[in-house]
Amino acid sequence: MRFSLFLLTLLWSHVSLFSQTDVSPAVWSHEVNKISDTEYELVFKGKIMDGWHVYSQYTAEGGSLPSEFTFEKAGEDYELVGQTKESETIKEYSEIFEVEETFFKKEAIFTQKIKLYSPEVRQISVNLFYQICKEVCIPMDFLFQISLDGKAFVDEEKQLDERSLLMNESLQIDLKNKALLNQGGLQDSKGKSNLWVIFSLGFLGGLIALLTPCVFPMIPLTVSFFTKHAQKKSKGLANAMLYGFFIVLIYFLLSIPFHLFESVDSQILNTIATNVWLNVFFFVIFIVFAFSFFGYYELTLPSSWANKMDAASSKVGGGLGIFFMALTLAIVSFSCTGPILGALLGSTTLAAGDVATNLTAGMTGFGLALALPFALFALFPTWLNSLPKSGGWMTTVKVVLGFLELALAFKFLSNADLVGHWGLLKREIFLGIWIFLFLLMTLYLFGFIRFSHDGPKGRISSVRKVLGLLSAGFTLYLVLGLFNVTSLKLLSGFPPPDFYSVQQKDSDCPLGLDCFKDFEAGVAYAKEVNKPILLDFTGWACVNCRKMEENVWSHPDIYPLLKNEYVLISLYVDDRKELPKEEQFDFQFESGRIKAIETVGQKWGTFQTINFNAASQPYYVLLSPNLELLNDAVQYVDVETYERWLKSGLEKHQLSMNR
Structure with missing residues (x-):
């Protein structure tokens, strides 16, 4: 989850690069009231969509981000007279930040008086930074370009020069028909089926997450809590089902911001997904995830987050309390689910179709798989007795996931290499690295390699032997592909293209x-x-x-x-x-x-x-x-x-x- 939150924060930072669009949750306008030849009152008005709110300039520190005005050339062309005044606000205590926050709903009005140093100043630029929230919070910028004499605002710095005007014309072609x-x-023809594939991959990722030490032991404990602490059996069952629903909802909500990105700019997600340094960042993050699975360290979100969510669940009770219980599970299980979610986020950027819709499908599938056992075992509590005991097999699951994270890490490094034309990871080198990784995984599954957190050496289970044979078969498949004995069509799109080779091709x-x-x-x-x-x-x-x-x-x-x-x-x-x-x-x-x-x-x-x-x-x-x-x-x-x-x-x- 930490990876998901970091990526969302990184992506939201790009929103400020764009002007207001027709789909913005807040629509801004301004008015100019003339007081004298050198004094004016500037009024900034924001119409806020239902359900959204914008924070005041004076909201308490330690909470959400306040609105902030930047008056360009203030002190050079004019001075500010007094502070920026605000229209009526709402105050509400935040359980998360533990401060009283101040914000606007439906409408925000800011008023600022200015005094010109010279009557010749005819236009002013003012930038507003604000945070607008609903299910998610979006930091945004809006530039007010104000003409004091009612004439059209002329931004000399942003006027297209003659060469740009000619290039603009040349970029637009005269398409016929x-x-x-x-x-x-x-x-x-693959669009709808592609969504089902991504949903299924997300569901599979959720099932794998269930087998990890962070989640698996929670199943019987949580189900027992709901079934034993409810006064009626039906009430305990309903609570368990609601708990499962909230798990799905939490992971679904993580994908919502990406839909807003696409409404801001049609190319933003593609630009971000193919950014060289973001792909390098993915590479580093996946390496970090992999070694956490190998047991060298543990990645956790701040314990205070889980403590606050747990305290909230005890304090509020009812449906809201169950929601905070589900959120606590998501935070506590991060060290195991985070890397799997990271892989899901990464793979959706590589898939065909709408990235945001793909991510919603994958996240929903992941949440559904994670929630399903809590509902099923609440319906059939006797099944709990058939659950396998926690043990060394969960360590095996984590190590195998670690090798898969490493393989995916090099896919992102390959993306950066291709886009940046570095020439480092040619097709043969990439395949060689994958062969080495899956060979190591094969040796681990057959017990020839061990990690520090593995238990005492014992008999290799049948399931582990089958996985070892599959890994060995895949390694052989990669070797045959490296020497062009087979075409590697099953991996189309993952290795670099055939023409990106150590042996120079006649055509690129x-x-x-x-x-x-x-x-x-x-x-x-x-x-x-x-x-x-x-x-x-x-x-x-x-x-x-x-x-x-x-x-x-x-x-x-x-x-x-x-x-x-x-x-x-x-x-x-x-x-x-x-x-x-x-x-x-x-x-x-x-x-x-x-x-x-x-x-x-x-x-x-x-x-x-x-x-x-x-x-x-x-x-x-x-x-x-x-x-x-x-x-x-x-x-x-x-x-x-x-x-x-x-x-x-x-x-x-x-x-x-x-x-």
């Missing part, structure tokens, strides 16, 4: 195909040879892009079409290679927001968003050399669908040539 994009004929395009990595160059060639274009929005760290290339593009019915009939243009939206200085520019969206385009990935990600209203990868578009859409766009689909789609595009291109 654009209505095809909205027809939705060939949809992502997928499967050795000829491809262009610049849109204009690709279109020029398509016009020269009069072939249709396959526009491929992809990413270096995109797992499902690799799956499409290795499982669909490589198919004997697909590969000849790509090689002989289409001009392939592959645009990498996560490429962090810096554009030459003369190609960097500022792009202004229709909303007025300005975004600096400094890297190759930023250029092609923005290009995809403004022309195709999409921000996910893989994303495939068929175009004629004259930029006429030949079919609707597709994403992650099967071989038959993709072949039908490609052939349909060819037929339409042929018809247009015969007109």
Whole structure:
């Protein structure tokens, strides 16, 4: 959970990079009241959505973050007269922070008087930092651009220069037949099934978490508490069911902030997930998690958190008390569930589709698996007698998870390596590391390697032998893949792509195909040879892009079409290679927001968003050399669908040539 909270905090910090959007929980406006030629009253008004609240400037220290105004050039162009006044607020004691907090609901009004040093000052910029809360708390920024004379505010620093204006125009292409994009004929055939897969993986993660020493012993204790301490059996059963429901709810709520991120900016989650240094951070965190599973140290959340939640559950009682009991379980079990949740968070950023929806599915599955035993054993208390005793087998579970965490850690380092073009983890090196890790896991399962927290050496159980054989088989599979005896299709997207090899390939395009990595160059060639274009929005760290290339593009019915009939243009939206200085520019969206385009990935990600209203990868578009859409766009689909789609595009291109 600590990992989850840290990541949420890290991601929320990016919200301040963006202006207010139509979906913001608070909508801000301002008024200017003239008192004299040099004195003005500035009024800042916020309309707050139902259920949300914004904290006062004067809320107590030690609690939630207060609102804070920054008056730019105060002391240079003007002075502040008195303190910023506020409209009516609400005071409420916080059990968590143990202070009385002050906040606004529905509406917040701030008033500040200023005195100009010179009547020639005509505009003022004021930045408001505030925290707005509902189920989650979001720190946000809003910039007030105030004109004192009623004329349009002119921000000279944010005006696009002539070169940026020209680059803005060049980034928007004249698509013909654009209505095809909205027809939705060939949809992502994997979308819904992908959610079920992620839900199932989350559920599996929850089942594994149940087998760990932090959770397993809690099952009989908690169920016995509900069944024995209730005056009626039905009441104890209802409490246990409610306890299970709250466990699911807590893990579900952890995914809610990610939906707000996507509403702020369509590319923010992709940008964060493919950020080089965030992937390195993931790598370090997973290494830390792995060695905690190996028993070298224990990761725990502050004990005061658990104590406060436990005290709250005893104090309030009823349904709210049961909620705090569930929250206490989540905190206490962190040392075992945290690394598994971290793996779940990481894997959802690698999956196809909407990241936030994927995360909700995975978190809900995890919480459901964790809650299920408490409800089932409350329904059938005699089953408690059949539970295995706690023992050394739980240590084995933790060590195996440690090896899996290490393997996943190198996947994130590989992402950073690919996106950053470091050339450190080529395909052969990556596979070699995985072979070494799974060989060590095999040796551990068969008892040849031991850790400090393992119990006395005894007979290897049948289950452990079966796991050892599976690990050995997987290791052999990796060895065969390393020497190209097998294709490793089961792992498509996890190892680096085939062309990212120690042995230099003739092409750095997928499967050795000829491809262009610049849109204009690709279109020029398509016009020269009069072939249709396959526009491929992809990413270096995109797992499902690799799956499409290795499982669909490589198919004997697909590969000849790509090689002989289409001009392939592959645009990498996560490429962090810096554009030459003369190609960097500022792009202004229709909303007025300005975004600096400094890297190759930023250029092609923005290009995809403004022309195709999409921000996910893989994303495939068929175009004629004259930029006429030949079919609707597709994403992650099967071989038959993709072949039908490609052939349909060819037929339409042929018809247009015969007109």
